[in-house]
Amino acid sequence: MRIIEVKDYKAMSKKAAETILEKVRTNPAIILGLATGNTPAGTYANLIEDHKTNQISYKQVTTFNLDEYIGLAGDNPNSYRYFMNDILFNHLDVEMSGTHIPRGDTKGIQEECQLYEQLIENYGGIDLQILGLGSNGHIGFNEPGTPFDSKTHIVNLTDSTRKANASFFDKQENVPFQAITMGIATIMRSKEILLLISGDKKKEAVDRLLHGDIDESFPASVLKRHPDVTIIADEAALAKARRSSHDQ
Numbered sequence: 199m200r201i202i203e204v205k206d207y208k209a210m211s212k213k214a215a216e217t218i219l220e221k222v223r224t225n226p227a228i229i230l231g232l233a234t235g236n237t238p239a240g241t242y243a244n245l246i247e248d249h250k251t252n253q254i255s256y257k258q259v260t261t262f263n264l265d266e267y268i269g270l271a272g273d274n275p276n277s278y279r280y281f282m283n284d285i286l287f288n289h290l291d292v293e294m295s296g297t298h299i300p301r302g303d304t305k306g307i308q309e310e311c312q313l314y315e316q317l318i319e320n321y322g323g324i325d326l327q328i329l330g331l332g333s334n335g336h337i338g339f340n341e342p343g344t345p346f347d348s349k350t351h352i353v354n355l356t357d358s359t360r361k362a363n364a365s366f367f368d369k370q371e372n373v374p375f376q377a378i379t380m381g382i383a384t385i386m387r388s389k390e391i392l393l394l395i396s397g398d399k400k401k402e403a404v405d406r407l408l409h410g411d412i413d414e415s416f417p418a419s420v421l422k423r424h425p426d427v428t429i430i431a432d433e434a435a436l437a438k439a440r441r442s443s444h445d446q
């Protein structure tokens with residue numbers, strides 16, 4: 199894993215956007231894996247800003263999001279489909295039919311998982327996957343204990359994840375209890391991974407990621423087995439991990 203240390207959230211967002219733009223320039227038909235949450239929002243804002251001035255086209259780009267809440271339709275403002283349209287897709291010239299997010303409102307959720315996995319496979323896999331990091335080490339919605347060989351599946355969200363994501367909802371009770379997520383094996387099949395981490399709230403998780411064992415109790419630890427992972431993390435997120443390295 200390569201680590202790029204940046205000053206703060208703003209610098210992380212800029213560096214991440216530059217990395218993505220470089221890839222889109224080189225491969226205009228790139229298959230991008232995208233994440234939701236606060237962490238990548240600034241990166242997406244930078245991509246939109248760049249699009250206004252440089253007019254890089256996203257018409258041939260295909261995207262696959264990591265996850266979606268079960269029970270929320272795409273027009274529900276709390277769904278990840280709505281979030282992605284709102285903070286990214288509606289501001290680029292991307293073809294909406296080329297943007298994929300699991301459907302959380304279908305009756306056949308199990309079937310949706312298989313179809314989503316198959317669709318990624320049909321496209322030949324993801325070229326560049328953007329990831330955030332949950333405070334408990336989750337990636338996508340793969341909570342601690344998720345098998346490393348998991349494919350797209352249904353998850354029960356932990357209390358800590360429901361709490362962490364409650365700020366997007368009116369009340370915590372409204373945060374769904376389940377989600378569909380790409381599995382850990384799905385994520386690991388991506389050719390390249392860009393993990394973005396910012397802020398003090400993530401410092402314990404970063405410390406465990408960099409210094410802990412590879413173990414299913416900490417899903418992100420699997421990334422150490424991937425041949426091409428770049429972490430862009432800010433000073434606050436790296437604070438504890440850096441101290442631990444000095445202590446050793």
Ligand SMILES: N[C@@H]1[C@@H](O)[C@H](O)[C@@H](COP(=O)(O)O)O[C@@H]1O
Binds near residue numbers: 233238337338
């Ligand atoms: N499903 C998302 C993840 O994909 C995201 O990486 C994580 C961290 O969120 P944030 O970036 O808001 O800290 O939270 C959510 O649970």
